[in-house]
Amino acid sequence: MFYNLLKKRRSIRKYISKKVEKEKVDIIIKSALLSPSSRGRRPWEFIVVDDSNLLEKLSHCREHGSQFLKEAPLAIIVLADSKKCDVWIEDASIASIIIQLAAQSLDLGSCWIQVRERYKNEELKTEDYIKELLEIPNYYSIESIIAIGYPGENKDAHDESQLLMEKNHYNKYK
Secondary structure, rough: OOOHHHHOEEEEEEEEEEEEOOOHHHHHHHHHOOOOOOOOOOOOEEEEEEEEEHHHHHOOOOOOOOHHHHOOOOOOOEEEEEEOOOOOOHHHHHHHHHHHHHHHHHOOOOEEEEEOOOOOOOOOOOHHHHHHHOOOOEEEEEEEEEEEEOOOOOOOOOOHHHOOOOOOOOOOOO
């Protein structure tokens, strides 16, 4: 059941050193390619990175929050041609979460690393660092990196009693 998949999905930042099988990577990428997009424009593209040297370099793309990437066996960079669609951010975000849910359905862990509007340091944007490293043309914009692998940590499923039900409104905001 999809609801149970959502309850189990947690951000995983520790991975065991086991390569993700090509069959699973293919399913994740096919799932991403099925992501809905505004007016069917599909501005997103994906770069699959499984080279440990590149993963180590990518782990330095931000001052904080990306270092765990060097231990991940796989990362998917979610980028988009921002000229194709004015809502490329939303389209790339949808694709990013589809990647995470596909990974979860295959018993893999994942974690979203935000790229857009983040910085490697005071002088260099995360996006520019990644574009240079992976030779991405300038007309693309990068939304996220999704780290993926077999979990090296156990996290409890979300507790339904902790859901913020007061954030739901019916018919009118009350």
